[in-house]
Amino acid sequence: MTDHTVTQKHRSRLSEGFSDFVKRFYWRDYVVYITFLVIFTTFSISLVDDGFLSRNNLLNIMRQTATISVMAVAMTFVLASAEIDLSVGAVAGLASVITAIIIGQYGLFLGIIAGLLTGALIGIINGALITRVGIPSFLVTLGMQGIATGTAMWITDTAPIPIANKTYTHIFGSGNFGPVPSLIVWTLIALAIGHTVFRHTPYGRQVLATGGNEIAARYSGINTKKIKFYTFALMSTVAGLAGMLYAGRLHSGRFQWGQGDELSVIAAVVLGGTSLFGGKGSVIGTIIGAILIGLINNGLILMGLDASQQMIIRGAIIILAVALTGRKQQS
């Protein structure tokens, strides 16, 4: 008798546990992973004869998305703090140009420093205008996009600046570290550092709090302006690094490198489950989102679609995935 009730109780607790799990499993939080698996499987089956699964093709996808991935990691912080940065692509282009010029004249070391400083300086200007002067980030970075691209065009007369330094191109994009292409290593470094900082440091938590409710964050002692300032400085510095990766991969600096990337970067971050309204985000999701975009690009090319068709399908897939991510408002 007692035994019986005990087992029954036990069983009902088990089933409660399971239904609890089902209830808590918000599948919308995992849309990017599910979409990734679905697309990957579809392409693997339908494009097997076109060499989709070949080692070279897969590595290629990773290499081509590396610059987007690296910028998207930093963009996760920007969106999570409920801001936006539209200047990243242009900053990457300017940094590639500056790096190429300085390497040509003053050598490797100063070239790397100059590229990073270019990004950092623009980030500081963005951050100061947004937090000190109080101009919305959308406008500041939209303006900065023009300024950065214009500067890059002006100082180069719109011509590409070749980079002859083998060490540079090897480290920043063309070479391998052991068996692994350097661009993949850069992606992994960005992922590891980004994820740790986002999830496990006071700065990351304060970014989320600032984006979740800026007023409550201030009442909790957080200097939300400082947090946003750092976030913009970080974003542009990383965009500068991405520009240097372009320069390494393409053996030159040019204003066009990275042009229009801000849209792919923001799409990758939002696909990865970060809220455009701030307060919620994931760096791992971001990287998967970036690779997913690369995967789609690659698959569509292998399918033999022309550029116009690729653009249409790419756009549709992104809208669909983001629509699925938008969690229904809980009442």
Place this chain on the structure above:
Amino acid sequence: MSSTIVQMQGITKSFNTIPVLNQVNFELRKGEIHALLGENGAGKSTLMKILRGVYQADAGKIIVQGHEVKLASSSDARNNGISMVFQEFSLIPTLSVAQNIYLTREPRSKFGLLDDRECEKRSKSLFDEMEVDIDPKSLVEELSTGYRQLTEIATALSQEARILILDEPTASLTHTETLALFSLMRRLKEKGISIIYISHRMEEIFQIADRITVLRDGQNIITDDVDNLTIQEVIEHILGKKAEKALQWEENTCVDRSQTLLEITNVSCNRGVKDISLSLFKGEVLGLAGLMGSGRTELIQAIFGMNPIKSGEIRVKGNKISIQNPESAMRAQIALIPEDRRLQGLILIHSIKDNFVLPMIKLNRLQRRKLFVDDQKGNDLSIHYLNKFKIRSDSINKVVGLLSGGNQQKVVISKWLSTDPEILLMDEPTAGVDIGTKGEIIEIVRQLAGEGKGVIFVSSELQELLAVCDRILIIKKGKVEQELDRNQISSEERLHQILQGA
């Protein structure tokens, strides 16, 4: 003999097998003000959502004006004359009053264009009928909270509402605004409109309501005329068996007048504070009483670094400190429980735990190997406070916005107590929480004083101030008007008179 306009019979509703309403009967008469009372979680808002067509009952029927109706959506409810005036305002601030009232139902001119003039004319006649003076052309953002609420009521009336649901309408109103609302409610009543009035404020209910229904644990405990009940009886019905001594004054023996925790001398701010001096002793609860806008909130925000101090000095335990921002206040072991928990106290989309750890992270109290946040410690501490304050939630990972007001407030309090403050500034800590939680919060304040901390307690509820404070400062126009020892105040009426300047 008034007739019944709404009858809800045997309403039963559960969520995920948890019963929320159990066989509830509720009856509303034509032209009455019917107060609906109960603790948070007693089922009031679920019952009202069923009446508004937001939820559907699992069992039971709803009869409106003699006909059984199915309310499957809020437009069904509106067609039956049922309208809700929202606690969180649903007006669009940048549109005019008239545009808001007729939003989506704008009168059209000959060519099918919007006819703003007609819209304003109709709004004007609505306001005339309500006997309130609002210019239909003014923008909603220029209106005070009270007028916004009146605009919402006008919107409901423009839709031929016969039954109005008011949820905590006076929560953010000043005294005069409240009186204006009450006289409007009486006029509506005479016109045969029925009002369901949800509030936690007993005095107001006894001023305005005709009948009272109390819900507890999803059941109708009592429905009766106000005249047949006393406040004490109603509170007992709301709380059930729980003893009610929270709101009675107990002599505090812990005040140590030889040790001053906080001393403020001639502090002035650009906003709201003019030359205020006060001191707070160890183990003392110091009350700040004053009307809304008197400067009490501005004063404690200044102490917490949210309202820049222009002149004057602040000493904590005798040491002069400079407070430029909340962080410097926190480093001086000062904590603020802000007045608006949803806006200032919490990040509603984050979990209990993420809210809880925020101040500790800021103070570097949750560090692991210098750089990282120690999540394990944060989890343990939040579980500790969850149990200590009986916060009703199945886990610390629950999103804070889904908790009831009382539980949210307990999260705010525990978030600050975890930083181990010596001086607690509490701004309306019991606003919008149910009576049960209110008692618990007051008990927490007493305990804190017992542990030798100092508390500055701001409240609009005099009963509460009298229950917990050892001294009360009357604040008026940014200045300390009077200082009263608790023993000098004979009754709530006396304090009320002092506040009104009599």
